[in-house]
Amino acid sequence: MDGGDMPPRRFFCRKGEEIMSAKLIKGAEVAKEIRAELKEEVQRIKEKYGVEPGLVTILVGENPASQSYVRAKQKAAHDLGFYSVQDNQPADISEEALLALIDKYNKDPKIDGILIQLPLPKHINENKVLYAIDPGKDVDAFHPFNVGKLMIGQPDYLPCTPAGIQELLIRSGTETSGAEVVVVGRSNIVGKPIAVMMMQKGPGANATVTVCHTRTKDVQFHTKRADILIVAAGVTEYVKGDWIKPGAVVIDVGVNEVGRTADGKRILKGDVAFDEAKEVASAITPVPGGVGPMTITMLMKNTVRACKVHNNIKE
Numbered sequence: 001m002d003g004g005d006m007p008p009r010r011f012f013c014r015k016g017e018e019i020m021s022a023k024l025i026k027g028a029e030v031a032k033e034i035r036a037e038l039k040e041e042v043q044r045i046k047e048k049y050g051v052e053p054g055l056v057t058i059l060v061g062e063n064p065a066s067q068s069y070v071r072a073k074q075k076a077a078h079d080l081g082f083y084s085v086q087d088n089q090p091a092d093i094s095e096e097a098l099l100a101l102i103d104k105y106n107k108d109p110k111i112d113g114i115l116i117q118l119p120l121p122k123h124i125n126e127n128k129v130l131y132a133i134d135p136g137k138d139v140d141a142f143h144p145f146n147v148g149k150l151m152i153g154q155p156d157y158l159p160c161t162p163a164g165i166q167e168l169l170i171r172s173g174t175e176t177s178g179a180e181v182v183v184v185g186r187s188n189i190v191g192k193p194i195a196v197m198m199m200q201k202g203p204g205a206n207a208t209v210t211v212c213h214t215r216t217k218d219v220q221f222h223t224k225r226a227d228i229l230i231v232a233a234g235v236t237e238y239v240k241g242d243w244i245k246p247g248a249v250v251i252d253v254g255v256n257e258v259g260r261t262a263d264g265k266r267i268l269k270g271d272v273a274f275d276e277a278k279e280v281a282s283a284i285t286p287v288p289g290g291v292g293p294m295t296i297t298m299l300m301k302n303t304v305r306a307c308k309v310h311n312n313i314k315e
């Protein structure tokens, strides 16, 4: 059925009013609120204990997208009053030298959090590098120790993008308990950890989770059943409007550069065909301004937490 001659489908809420368009889940605004709270906390910690959260972001090479993300992280850290260090290394740095650099920051008492921007150049073994970070300074939560703790439901740090998604679900009042959650993507940084988090016990979770990937036989079959659909495939506008169950909540994690404006600004699109999806979903995150700013905010939150742990601050 292609529905070519059919009038557009119409949906009605309980009061009988037509639902025209989904509610926007504005990650950028939520991120701003949380950052304001964090800023006060950082100020208080500084005054009371004389310490400030320290974050180093290590960037290897000159990938323009990575440069722009790292800049955004540095700006956020600076705005919150962190001690922040930007460490740029050439693309041809040896694995050994990078490991030595990590060791230096592991031992630096001013540094609470270490972030190594991914992806790394091919000659460097990513796993080896992630293993080298002190798990107590692993504010990305990518170290196998932290991944394991997440898996058994006892995380010290939550991975930033999944934590941002969960926070958006909670703050938008989305019922997750008993919900059918479908995740498209199984990467270690988004798909797999968000799937684990949504199936755990607790607030913003208790869902029944399905994970799709490139070997999934019929992705649409699954997405159409989702009460909450989380898309992290890295494919521009992959999920169409008619793949979505009417009234579903859609979280679009994709950040795909589709071009540049005349003045060089990145033009971004998500993994969901937004204009179609917003007519079907009850709520949806935009790109930009959705999950992305939340990721950075959760990184800041993890760094404040690390600072408190390292300085034995219990409040």
Ligand SMILES: NC(=O)C1=CN([C@@H]2O[C@H](COP(=O)(O)OP(=O)(O)OC[C@H]3O[C@@H](n4cnc5c(N)ncnc54)[C@H](OP(=O)(O)O)[C@@H]3O)[C@@H](O)[C@H]2O)C=CC1
Pocket (backbone or CB within 6 Å): 161, 184, 185, 186, 187, 188, 189, 190, 191, 212, 213, 214, 215, 216, 219, 232, 233, 234, 235, 238, 253, 254, 255, 256, 271, 291, 292, 293, 295, 296
């Ligand atoms: N907003 C934010 O803060 C962040 C945004 N991102 C964005 O999210 C997206 C995903 O990132 P990331 O998880 O790192 O990406 P990866 O490329 O590591 O993983 C993509 C996943 O999607 C699956 N996939 C790809 N194409 C399809 C398809 N056609 N059908 C079904 N599954 C598919 C892949 O399956 P398989 O495993 O079989 O290959 C893989 O598991 C990107 O656009 C990225 O830029 C990422 C991190 C943070």
Ligand SMILES: Nc1nc(=O)c2c([nH]1)NC[C@@H]1CN(c3ccc(C(=O)N[C@@H](CCC(=O)O)C(=O)O)cc3)C=[N+]21
Pocket (backbone or CB within 6 Å): 068, 069, 072, 115, 116, 117, 118, 119, 140, 160, 161, 255, 266, 268, 287, 288, 289, 290, 291, 292, 293, 295, 296
């Ligand atoms: N060690 C590591 N940790 C990461 O968390 C990590 C990483 N490596 N490598 C790459 C991905 C990608 N990622 C994003 C973060 C913020 C936005 C973001 O803020 N996006 C803005 C737009 C930004 C822009 O204009 O370019 C938005 O969606 O509104 C996007 C993507 C973190 N990642």
